Amino acid sequence: MSAVLTLDQFAVALRRGRGKNVPILDDINLTVAAGEMTALVGESGSGKTIASLGVIRLLPRGASTAGRVMLGAQDLTDLSDAEMRKVRGRDIGMVFQNPLSALNPSTRVGAQITEVYRLHTGESDRAARARALELFGEVGIPNPADRLDDYPHQFSGGMRQRVMIAMALACSPKLLIADEPTTGLDLLVARQIMALLTKLRRERQMGVLFITHDLSVVEEHADQVHVLYAGRSVEWGPARSFFEQPRHPYSQALLGAVPRLGQARLVSIPGNLPDPETRPPGCRFAPRCSYREDACETAYPAADTLGGTVFACRRGREIVPEVLGAVPQAAVRARQSGPVVLQADALGVDYPRSAASFLRGLLGGRDRLTALSNISFSLQRGQCLGVVGESGSGKSTLGRAVLQMIPYHGRVILDGHDFTTMGAREKRAARLGVQVVFQDPRESLNPRMRIGDIVAEPLKLAGMSGSRARRDAAAALLNRVGLNDRMMSQFPLAVSGGQAQRIAIARALATKPAMIVLDEPTSSLDVSTQAMLLNLLKDLAETDGLSYILISHDIAAVSYMADTIAVLRGGQLMEMGDAASVLGAPQSEYTRELVAASPHFRSTNKMGAASGAVAVADKSGF
């Protein structure tokens, strides 16, 4: 296979403020072969997006690069700006994350595709339109002729990403760079996009540089894997060898942080990613590494190789295959059934919506849209109910109804008290017993309040007097979620996402609730942070007998946490039951699809059976 893209000692430095440039990316060596997919993996802040922008030379003003970027036999760093423009779109196609913002909202999608084709081929408008139609068919957009003249907002998320892909393919590029193309898409849709990319690259012998933070997405699609940490490559090589035995402690931790069913404990990485300005002089992972030795902190380790992958770690050879498989499998999770904390009977939610007919709309008529219908469940003390579904399935609506944030019909009974029969004052007091942790921790903390005040706010509202006493209580709460109480005088923007989410948990604990609704609590966090948070929540459930409703699109997280799982689709309950049986032997077709689409979970099944190395080659899910 010939190399389509080769990065040779590639480095990028960006200008920050007025000082000199700060190195973001150092000494990257990477190849993408024709017809193959190379996955560039790293958490946020690793420099992976800067790498892709560096390749097409669209870095922010003032950036400087070093090293070579070879597209086939051509060195892109030698080209003039005008020559480089000819390469973009023609030889390299780009697909970005979040196609809604990456497409021009006020231009028809057809025009956005023909634009690039006409630019590079000089063809007529008509030929370009024919080409766009052909592309639409190729990427699997139904009724392509009708949809060319639609605007981006008229497409669903998955279809929008197909439009992006069609646009990137317009001039049949040799290389496709896909920057987190599936992030934010529903599981089944993401899977279809991945399959499409694989099909296209094979048919067209096109190289794909796939940038992602999520190893599991690329597990069955990538040919090569390249892991970045804090702007340096830590491990790279054939995907098969990598997933069989990652050698770098960071790669290991990334894989180990992915939750699995029945697992007692997740591997978590302590500490935070260093800022580009304050990266350690030696191995950048050293401060967070459990294999660290003194030499690691002084010099960057030389690349070493064993069994397929290349890794930059002194002790990579010592790290044995068993480490991964040795994660204790908690086969016994017999929990005595406690008293019922929360019960929901025939819960339903309707939303008013502007009337469908124009005349009724004029008269102020409203149609009702059923967001949730007829859901019943009960939750025991110390247990976790996982609610799984795609966007629009009504899972968040379910959470908000339980929280009494929106009107609903049916009954919600907390500790034997029915919310529907309560007076306003009584209800206000009872609501304290059901707390919430939201998806985006930055959104859920007032950015202009000090952390101490945020955590103490529920106490203040509950009538606890004495600012001193409240402060002490807030400090104790912060300590319980593993945070230092010295951060009480800081503002939320000064802490990391994972810390902010723990602050939100500390606040939720303040009123000693019987249960907490966790609404996608980890989906905005990096894998390593997510593991730490899930571990914390599990500990709290055990020590305090807290119950959870965990709402998530991430089956892996739910499988790790939940005792019972409910699957929702379009506001209807598809299936509910014991976690192991729902995931192990799904009753409904939809659940089967969902489980099959979850790469984390599939590989777990495998692991349970093989109880050793992680097997990769399972393509049975196709």
Next chain:
Amino acid sequence: MSLSLAENMAAPGGALRRGAAARLLGWVGDRTMLVSGLVLAVLILLFCFLGALIYPASPVAIHGHHAFQPPSGAFPLGTDQIGRDELARLIEGGFSTMVVAIPAALLTFAIGIIYGMTAALTPSWVDKILMRLLDALLALPGLVVLIFFASLFAPGNTELIFLLGLTSWPGLARLVRNEAISQRGRDFVLATRQFGGGTWYVARVHLLRVMAPILVVNFTFLIGDSVLALSGLSFLGLGVKPPMTSWGGLLQTGLNLIALDPWWMIFPSAIMIFASIVATNLIGQGILARLGEGR
């Protein structure tokens, strides 16, 4: 500002390693607009409120023999057409301008926030009615309404404050309402409600706090706008009553005599008005720029 302080503290090394002097310079360097606006504003306020102590000449005394003279040793900014000391009048005019413009801005500010918050936090049908009323008021040019009322009764300073305050709030009210509506659905507000925080508590503790920077910025703009509106009124002959004067009044007198080219009667007041608007806008834009960096 406390926000950026916290960020500096949080950044390891960074700001703390550098010396105090360098830090101070850095502070000024990063905040040129804000600092120069503040310095200018302080100078203008000192001139208006303490100028009379340093230069105690009477702004109304008529020096008949020295009428219409360019600046000299005795009269640093010359005299007007009937022989009044222009510098003394500039100080007095500044004082009159500020004692009207600042309270008027405060009044506008208060009405705008109360109205906007009420619209944002009441049921949607109340909001709809309040917003239509606001649309109607916004369609009326504030200064025109001001002229109308000012012509009804020759207003004194108190009346001017109320007139300015009562005619210039609708724009701010809409801004406050839109901002409050966009903030009230945020997760931290929902979380607070789950802890039993009521509407009033949320508005007071959360919304106002989050909106504080944008409100401060708008307050500075309001002061500038009040100064401008007041000078426009004075130009139309409806401002501060003679023999007292305002900067707008002084400028109008000078411009009326333009055929005689009395530059000393035109430029000092024009510059003072100009400088006040520039100062308030520099402060406001300076704060906005700092916020942009913080995000």
Next chain:
Amino acid sequence: MIRMITKRLLTSIFTLIILVSVVFAMTHATPGGPAFSILGQKATPAAVKALNARLGLNVPWWDQYFIWWGHLLQGRLGFSYLLNRPVTELISEYLGNTLMLYIGAIVLAVVLAIGIGLVQGVTWGRWPARLIGAFQLAAYALPTFFVGTMFILYFGVEWQVLPTGGITNLRDVHPGIIDYGRHLVLPILTVGLLSVSGLSRYFGASVHEELNKDYVRTALAKGLTFRAVLFGHVLRNALRPLVTILGLSFPGIFVGSVLVESVFNYPGLGYLLWRSALSQDYPVVSGIVLLLGVITVVGNLLADLVNGLLDPREIYD
């Protein structure tokens, strides 16, 4: 689309009803009623009573309110107290000049604002944008009447290149259309300058904002030149907020023109308003204020419709 227009029309009509009521309340809020103000020193009870009867002010205010509405719907705005002529006649006499000034200033302001804003948005954070920002602030901070007078002083008196006053009525242009146009230049420049400052700053900021959006990166990644991205993609999206702000700034532009018309002794509505306000000629004042309100409400409606054309989401949602 039709639905959106209908909804906006209904809202606008509702706004207009409130507007008329507010203006009515304004003119009737005068202490002792208009008769007192008109008669001044001569306000004996008998004279007041007679005048009230003549002006139709002797019936309860709610009757007056409905009578007023009746007249409005017939297009009657009453008689000027002072000139004893129908208000509609007075307004139509002065309207032409004001419209010329208004439209000229708006066109000037929009054209300049787009040009200046593009440069500012593209060079945001660097010296050209900062320089433009300084000029915008300066233009905003100078009182309109001062700028107008300085224009008169230099263009009219010192260099004698342009006439400074004495414009005729649009209807009977005696010295010819060119001369009329020459008279318009300075007032338009003065009003326009004030509007350019705000509009260009606003447009500059929205160009800057649009340039930082993801679709710009996509367009560049397709191989388009920066110029093509700017004019082919960014401009249209950045125009939307400009149109909205333009619709909202109609009253502000009129305020500017009141001052400018009085500086230039320009026979337009602003000038008429000022003179009438000073002499408490309420029917004229309320007529002009009302007309202006209507223009603004209609302007906002138009701005929304134009935005609907610029942004497909507005139509389909």
